[in-house]
Amino acid sequence: MSEAKAVPDPKDVLRDLIIREELVKPNRRVFVIDKTKIREAISRILKTYGETSAYLSSVAGVDKIEQGIMELNYFISILPRTEVIVLRVQLPRANPVIDSILDIYPGALNFECETYDLLGIQFNGNKFLKRGFFVPEDVVKKGVYPLRKDAKW
Amino acid sequence: MSIKLIRYSPWLVHFNTGGCNGCDIEVLAALMPHFDPERFGVRLAPSVRHGDILVVTGAITKKAAVRLKRLYDQMPNPKFVVAVGACACDGGVFKGAYGILRGAKEVIPVDAYVPGCPPRPEAILYGIVKLFQKIELLAKAKSK
Amino acid sequence: MTLLTEAVVKIPISLEVPVGPQHPALHEPVVLKLYADGEEIVNVEILTGYNHRGIEKLFEMSSFYKGVFIAPRICGICNTIHANVYVRAIEQLLGMEPSPRAKYLRVLALELERIHSHMLINAIMAEILGYDTLFMLIMRDREYIMKAKEILTGNRVTSEYFMPGGVRRDIDDTKRERILDLLKRVKPRLEYYKKLFETDPTVTNRLIDVGVLKPRDVVLHSLVGPVARGSGVKTDVRAEDRYDAYGEVPWNVVTRREGDSMARMLVRWDEALESWNMCEYVLTHLPGGQAVVDERKLPRVLPPGEAYTRGEPPRGELTYYIIGYGRDRPYRVKVRTPSFTNIINSGFSYIGYSIADVPVILVSYDPCIACMERAVLIKNGEEKRLTLKELANMKKR
Amino acid sequence: MSIWQEILKNVFKKPVTIEYPKVETPIEKDSRGLQYADLNKCTGCSLCAIECPSNAIEMRKLPENIKLKHNPRGLYPVINYPSCIFCYRCITICPVNAFVTTSEYRLATETDKLFSDVYSLKTLGQG
Numbered sequence: 001m002s003e004a005k006a007v008p009d010p011k012d013v014l015r016d017l018i019i020r021e022e023l024v025k026p027n028r029r030v031f032v033i034d035k036t037k038i039r040e041a042i043s044r045i046l047k048t049y050g051e052t053s054a055y056l057s058s059v060a061g062v063d064k065i066e067q068g069i070m071e072l073n074y075f076i077s078i079l080p081r082t083e084v085i086v087l088r089v090q091l092p093r094a095n096p097v098i099d100s101i102l103d104i105y106p107g108a109l110n111f112e113c114e115t116y117d118l119l120g121i122q123f124n125g126n127k128f129l130k131r132g133f134f135v136p137e138d139v140v141k142k143g144v145y146p147l148r149k150d151a152k153w
Numbered sequence: 154m155s156i157k158l159i160r161y162s163p164w165l166v167h168f169n170t171g172g173c174n175g176c177d178i179e180v181l182a183a184l185m186p187h188f189d190p191e192r193f194g195v196r197l198a199p200s201v202r203h204g205d206i207l208v209v210t211g212a213i214t215k216k217a218a219v220r221l222k223r224l225y226d227q228m229p230n231p232k233f234v235v236a237v238g239a240c241a242c243d244g245g246v247f248k249g250a251y252g253i254l255r256g257a258k259e260v261i262p263v264d265a266y267v268p269g270c271p272p273r274p275e276a277i278l279y280g281i282v283k284l285f286q287k288i289e290l291l292a293k294a295k296s297k
Numbered sequence: 298m299t300l301l302t303e304a305v306v307k308i309p310i311s312l313e314v315p316v317g318p319q320h321p322a323l324h325e326p327v328v329l330k331l332y333a334d335g336e337e338i339v340n341v342e343i344l345t346g347y348n349h350r351g352i353e354k355l356f357e358m359s360s361f362y363k364g365v366f367i368a369p370r371i372c373g374i375c376n377t378i379h380a381n382v383y384v385r386a387i388e389q390l391l392g393m394e395p396s397p398r399a400k401y402l403r404v405l406a407l408e409l410e411r412i413h414s415h416m417l418i419n420a421i422m423a424e425i426l427g428y429d430t431l432f433m434l435i436m437r438d439r440e441y442i443m444k445a446k447e448i449l450t451g452n453r454v455t456s457e458y459f460m461p462g463g464v465r466r467d468i469d470d471t472k473r474e475r476i477l478d479l480l481k482r483v484k485p486r487l488e489y490y491k492k493l494f495e496t497d498p499t500v501t502n503r504l505i506d507v508g509v510l511k512p513r514d515v516v517l518h519s520l521v522g523p524v525a526r527g528s529g530v531k532t533d534v535r536a537e538d539r540y541d542a543y544g545e546v547p548w549n550v551v552t553r554r555e556g557d558s559m560a561r562m563l564v565r566w567d568e569a570l571e572s573w574n575m576c577e578y579v580l581t582h583l584p585g586g587q588a589v590v591d592e593r594k595l596p597r598v599l600p601p602g603e604a605y606t607r608g609e610p611p612r613g614e615l616t617y618y619i620i621g622y623g624r625d626r627p628y629r630v631k632v633r634t635p636s637f638t639n640i641i642n643s644g645f646s647y648i649g650y651s652i653a654d655v656p657v658i659l660v661s662y663d664p665c666i667a668c669m670e671r672a673v674l675i676k677n678g679e680e681k682r683l684t685l686k687e688l689a690n691m692k693k694r
Numbered sequence: 695m696s697i698w699q700e701i702l703k704n705v706f707k708k709p710v711t712i713e714y715p716k717v718e719t720p721i722e723k724d725s726r727g728l729q730y731a732d733l734n735k736c737t738g739c740s741l742c743a744i745e746c747p748s749n750a751i752e753m754r755k756l757p758e759n760i761k762l763k764h765n766p767r768g769l770y771p772v773i774n775y776p777s778c779i780f781c782y783r784c785i786t787i788c789p790v791n792a793f794v795t796t797s798e799y800r801l802a803t804e805t806d807k808l809f810s811d812v813y814s815l816k817t818l819g820q821g
Contacts, residue, residue, distance in 0.1 A: 024618075057607075062631075082538075173372050174373040186711055187711065192711075242806055243806055246747050264804065266805070268803070282715060457782065
């Protein structure tokens with residue numbers, strides 16, 4: 001228990017970046033942050049918890065067509081706290097561009113490639129992005145991003 | 154005549170076209186000591202060019218379909234195809250997804266279908282036995 | 298890394314070895330394109346997409362309950378955990394809780410699967426090393442576990458065992474005794490194989506000090522499961538989230554410090570033995586009550602909300618992120634399979650080892666095998682097809 | 695020394711191989727195999743066809759000469775086995791428990807269509 005106390009709360013670490021806080025079941029805290037601050041937030045987490053105790057668990061892009069935005073959720077698993085926190089950024093649907101975190105977390109490679117291929121979110125600074133990472137050729141040729149809600153093929 | 158000869162020791166070529174691996178481990182289990190199909194001379198061929206029977210498992214993804222066609226063309230004649238599992242038969246649960254075709258029959262001619270998801274090893278062996286019966290009938294028809 | 302690639306492309310004798318196009322186990326199979334300078338690997342390029350079936354879109358198009366049967370088909374070898382994590386996400390949305398008996402039965406199904414999966418990958422490792430006898434022996438004893446799984450769930454591989462709120466079939470006392478009996482036959486064999494892996498020079502010579510991963514690399518590249526635990530990173534979702542009955546059944550997280558292929562394989566044997574103890578505990582301490590859920594009474598429409606559930610398949614952390622929007626189908630389902638990170642992000646770990654070590658390192662990441670049956674060796678414009686096994690034997694020639 | 699024990703043990707042990715087509719393998723009686731609708735109970739509500747994850751069930755009209763009181767719409771489910779994934783969702787969702795389950799697994803065919811109508815229509819004869 002004493003060990004857990006020594007580990008800082010991610011909310012304190014990210015305090016000045018958080019726009020609002022939400023909750024994903026079961027008990028995963030969501031910190032909505034600005035899209036320009038994602039690199040800072042992630043490198044701050046890495047610095048606070050050390051390089052061997054926080055890993056990027058998943059990156060999930062969601063196309064919210066009614067609100068005209070794309071949401072990007074970074075799920076980060078913090079091992080000493082046995083907790084998963086979610087960093088959520090919102091991008092305009094017309095021009096979904098965000099900075100890549102590949103040089104901070106090399107493990108983001110597959111998630112960024114996948115999200116680009118299926119949802120069309122551009123990651124600045126990641127030069128491994130390409131269409132056809134997963135999607136079959138005929139869908140690529142039509143320029144369709146299959147996970148977008150208005151996708152037709 | 155040559156068709157009939159296959160019956161004595163048919164070599165399988167196993168190709169997974171993008172399934173979930175469930176059928177693959179059952180095909181593997183069918184070749185294991187528990188069932189030991191080498192009793193009939195059935196064994197996995199090291200290369201397509203040595204194979205007689207192509208065992209297709211898994212949903213046919215569009216990328217893998219190209220390779221399946223190429224693999225089939227490379228096999229020596231006479232050749233037969235067994236589609237194992239619901240996905241290879243006609244798409245299974247993946248019917249309607251953007252990445253896949255509805256069954257191996259859209260790419261290559263299929264001679265026997267083994268339903269199940271995944272089929273038991275016994276069912277796969279039964280499917281191969283069924284194929285032998287078909288081969289025998291074909292051979293008879295040819296000799297006449 | 299990029300500098301190296303450019304340098305290699307200019308060397309005329311360099312070797313380009315694509316391993317596999319086929320990699321079915323994962324939900325994303327890959328081609329490993331190896332760039333070798335002589336025998337030494339200088340760069341690895343990983344190509345994907347041969348197994349992309351569009352499952353996430355399929356989830357959005359079909360109802361929640363159809364999803365319960367689509368989820369296991371992402372991976373056949375770890376199908377129960379896929380169904381389990383998906384079902385738990387739905388339970389979170391519904392605010393449902395399964396009965397204690399159902400929780401124990403779920404743990405039993407998951408752990409039986411873990412034993413058979415770990416035995417399978419160790420058998421494949423034996424085959425890759427050219428140790429066919431061991432391969433056959435492990436596969437023979439694996440049949441007992443498959444039989445136990447058949448008694449419990451009704452099918453050898455795809456179990457269809459989970460439903461929101463419980464499980465789909467129960468076991469009685471005779472079935473329980475039979476599963477216990479089968480398990481008792483397997484335990485001495487598991488211990489024997491573990492000893493064999495530790496002592497047999499055929500195995501140790503090829504595995505020790507091959508593919509060493511440092512804890513820092515493991516965490517930064519998001520590698521999970523036995524791969525991380527073999528490098529001393531104590532990460533196990535069963536211990537972190539304590540889902541189902543994992544909080545009640547006694548067990549330990551297995552870790553090793555060495556970080557080489559040998560450590561990863563031994564972690565798997567230790568975990569199989571740990572799972573064996575859990576299975577025995579579950580079977581002897583099975584609580585009473587109702588476990589089977591009446592599917593006709595489940596609500597068809599789910600309330601809006603988000604759920605993010607995790608589970609621990611034999612290969613590492615598996616996550617499902619589900620958004621419901623008040624309809625009978627999900628708005629978005631995001632699946633992160635363990636092999637997705639373990640294979641695609643691990644390209645760095647091959648660099649510096651010889652070509653013959655590649656299959657060993659790859660298999661030690663547990664890529665759901667069968668898959669990588671074929672490799673193409675291109676040398677001086679000549680093309681030669683090799684099986685993975687031939688590739689493994691190249692060193693000896 | 696131990697190697698001799700091993701050899702002796704293996705000489706007198708029965709082989710694990712089951713000579714499959716000659717000898718039947720032991721199969722659980724409740725393992726999931728062939729299933730079909732019992733027309734004595736089926737009401738033709740089409741719930742199974744809607745719920746089937748692989749869309750393997752189609753509702754067909756009953757033959758002209760058969761009129762069933764409990765089946766006013768005259769429909770009955772026909773399963774296409776090569777497409778079926780044997781998840782038994784149809785059985786657990788059926789409101790009147792109208793399905794018959796067996797552990798039959800020998801279903802290999804030469805065509806991609808193998809329907810359950812033969813089995814279903816037989817149930818009427820049995821009465």
